[in-house]
Amino acid sequence: MIDKKIVKLINEQINKEFYSAYLYLDMADFYAHEGLNGFENWFKVQAQEEMAHALLFRQYLINNGYAVELAAIGDPTMKYSDNKAPLVEALKHEQYVTASINTIYSEAFALKDYRTIQFLDWFVKEQGEEEMNAEDNIRKFDLFGTDAKSLYLLDQELKGRVFTPPSLVI
Template sequence: MLSQKLHEALNAQINAEMWSAYLYLSMSMDAEAKGLKGIANWFYVQFREEQDHARILMNYLLSREGRVTLRPIEAVRTEWASPLEMFQDTLKHEKEVTEMINRLASIAAEDHDYASSNMLIWFVNEQVEEEEAAREKIAACEAVDGNKFGLYMLDKELASRTYAQAAQLISSND
């Protein structure tokens, strides 16, 4: 059984993941409105991944006899000056998410809740990847800064990103 503290923290994380999804959807729509369909695609895939992260946590909470409590999603920013600014905001946001995941892992460790600790390892590793991906995109945007052809090529590259659902983690309780 989950401690009340971990139960509440997991619910907070579920809602944070849904907010993250909303943020990335907003970035996707802003990029698409500016004709940057590849960058829009990259953020749309990110949107879907964040929804999956929430679902994984929901499934876990339900499997531990918890209750999922969804809250209203707060408004997100809707416009960015450039793809570079989008990816800088992405890195900043992912660092905040990393802190939240680390707090969850700390609570699970304090509770000696080894099942939750084990589940959260996937999220800890995922956050390393999320931050690295954002840093790579920042570097790419900085490399093409002011170069319209470079931005065109980067946009084409990001259009190739595909969505790979975390099916084995999501399928339980669906």
């Protein structure tokens, strides 16, 4: 049996993951408008990942006999001043999501909810990768973003990213 606090936090996390997808689609739209199709692709794939994460949390609640409570998803309200700004905001957002998952993990640990802890272990690892990828994008942009030819090559590299559904068994 999962404590009501955990169920509430997971329902909130579902909303945060769906919001993440909206936010990354907004970033993809920004880059599409800028003509950076590789950056657009990278963020579209990121949006797909976030949708998949939301669905994993949803399925976890369903598999354990709890109701999913979907809430309204807020509008992304970011305005980007330059091509680097979405990359920086993406890192900040991933850090926010990491903190949110850590909160659920801490609560599950305090309640000795080992089933939820085991489920969250995958997300803890995933968030490490998400933050590393966001930092890597910023680092590459800092190295190459001011040179048009290098930016073109970086954009081409990002165009190659493809969505791979998570392999978490719940």
